[in-house]
Amino acid sequence: MKHAQVWPQETLFLWFFTVIVAFLTGVGGTLAWYTASYEDRALPGVTVGGQSVAGMNKEQIAALVSERFSQTQLTVTVNDEVLSASLPETGVHVDATATAEAALTGSGSFLATTRSLFFYTPVPTTSTLNESEFKAFATKVDALAGTPPVQGGIALSDDASSLVAQPASAGKGVDTESLSAALKETSTELKDENIHLAPQDVTPDITTEDAESAAKKANELIAPTVEVVTPKETVVATAADKAQWIETTLENGTLEASISSSKVKEWVEGVAGSVNRDPINGVNNVDESGTHIALARPPKPGMKVTNADAVSEEILSALENSSPASVQLAYDEVPASYDSRTVPSGPERFAYQAGSDEKWVDVNLTDSTLTAYVGQEVVRGPIFINHGGPGNETIIGIHRVYLKVPTQDLGCTPEWSYCERGVPWISYWSGNFALHGAPWVKEFGLGSNESSHGCVNIPVSEAKWLYEWTEVGTTVVTHY
CATH class of the missing domain: 3.10.20 (Ubiquitin-like (UB roll))
Structure with missing residues (x-):
């Protein structure tokens, strides 16, 4: 009878150890390769908004999040009135890049990769709520509940010279905390949400008394x-x-x-x-x-x-x-x-051919200047003046001084649209057209936005000199 060969105990242990090492080496190598293949991609089992992103890189995940975010809607029902809005319209802002980076957490890690073979990893979106934009959205939702409250405030008075209080009044609205919580859940899961909110009485945050106090302070300021x-x-x-x-x-x-x-x-x-x-x-x-x-x-x-x-x-x-x-x-x-x-x-x-000893006054309406001549010699000027504006143009031509008045009220009767009292140094040269001082004028000459009703307005000191120099009969030439 032939007996089976019995291996020495040491040999059996060595053989068993070799098999185990070979197995672990193979598994480890496989896992190492598997880990390296997901170094820049989301691991198996990773989801964003309930959707698998396994194998996606950061740009792909960010694009997916942005698309889902723009399409996700919140529908609010109040008193059978319905309002639907996309997340961007509610004040929610999602950081798609930060969400994608969170989804890649553990990529390239041996332990995380091994764990991903057995467990799911849901990743919430990274989002924020803009308070002013959310408030605007909440105001629209409040309108579904009925007449919203009116906040106290201040406004210009009827004559716009002071500030007056605008009274406050109570109204209807919804629970904004419930609305905010619904938005948080919707933005986290990127899943359409329908909520029902009950109307409730809402008192204004800013009362009539607050508004009156603010108006008083404003008028004091x-x-x-x-x-x-x-x-x-x-x-x-x-x-x-x-x-x-x-x-x-x-x-x-x-x-x-x-x-x-x-x-x-x-x-x-x-x-x-x-x-x-x-x-x-x-x-x-x-x-x-x-x-x-x-x-x-x-x-x-x-x-x-x-x-x-x-x-x-x-x-x-x-x-x-x-x-x-x-x-x-x-x-x-x-x-x-x-x-x-x-x-x-x-x-x-020259605009006028004067005798050699003849006094005459040149009024150049193009340059807005006045020059006094004797013959062809300048004795005064050119000085800046103002003349008639649109609808009240200064007439052009050759005229002569026919009346001189040291001071006079101009206009000041029903047929005239203006009234200037005590106008000095007036030399009339055609009808109501005259050379005279204009103490009310702030600036003379080109660049001034002040025009006359047809007369030639002159700085007072120059008008005085001209009044004393001219005589009845002195020629005045107005031209462009």
Whole structure:
């Protein structure tokens, strides 16, 4: 009888150990390869919004999340009234890239890869809720419940010169916490959601008393006088101007009125804009060879305000301290140059052929200048003047002074649309057309937006000289 061969115990152990090592080596190698193959991709079992993203890279997952986010809707029913909105319309913002990165957590890890073979890993979306956008959406939902509450507030009075309170009233709405919770669940799962909300009584956050208190404070803020001194005039902010400067904010549930720095700055910049201007070049008359003959129009430097921001800040500080403000605008002059105008060198260049000793006055409506001559010699000027505007144009032609009055009221009767009292140094040259001083004018010449009713408006000191120099019968020539 033949007996089976019996292996020594040491040999059996070695054989068993070798088999185990070989098996583990094979399994380990397989898992290592498997792990490496998912290094930049989502592991098996990973889901986002209930959808598998296994094997997807970051860009693919982010694209999927963005698409699902834009398509997911929340439907709200209140009193059988229905409102549906996509998540972007509710104030929810999803960070698709951050969500994709979260889905790749563990990719390339041996342990995480091994675990993924046996367990699912749901990944919630990374989302935030924009409060102001959510509030706008909640307001639409509140409207389904009935008449919403009216918040107290402040508004301009009928004449826009002050602030008045707008009363509050109670109304209907929904539980915004339930609405917010539904949005959170919908955005986390990226799955359409339907919710039913019951209407409830809602009291306004801002009461009528709050509004009255804010209106009172607003009117106190704008009560002080505000003026800005410019090179031409002092500009006083009207009550209506200052009322526009008020803004309101909700601070810890309280309606607060304050001065808007941006609106004050806007007003100051408007004043500065009336001062700022480009330079206007003077004009020299030259002959065909370029030789200077005479000054036709003096140069007018430009102006550029340099302290508008500082003026705005000073006004704001004064009002916040219940103090009046009187602030000077500073400016730099912008130099003007000269242009040349080619004219005949002989007497034909003049608008009037005067005798050698004849006094006459040239009023150039193109250049807005006045020049006094004796014959062909300049004795005064050219000086800047203003003349008639559209609908009140100064007539052109050759005229003569027929009446001189040292001072007189102009207009001031029912047939005239204006009234200027005590106008000085008047020399009439055709009907109601005259040369006269204009103390109310802020700026003369080109670049001014001030025109007359047809007369030639002249700086008072120049008008006095002209009045004393001219005589009844002196020629006045008006032309373009």
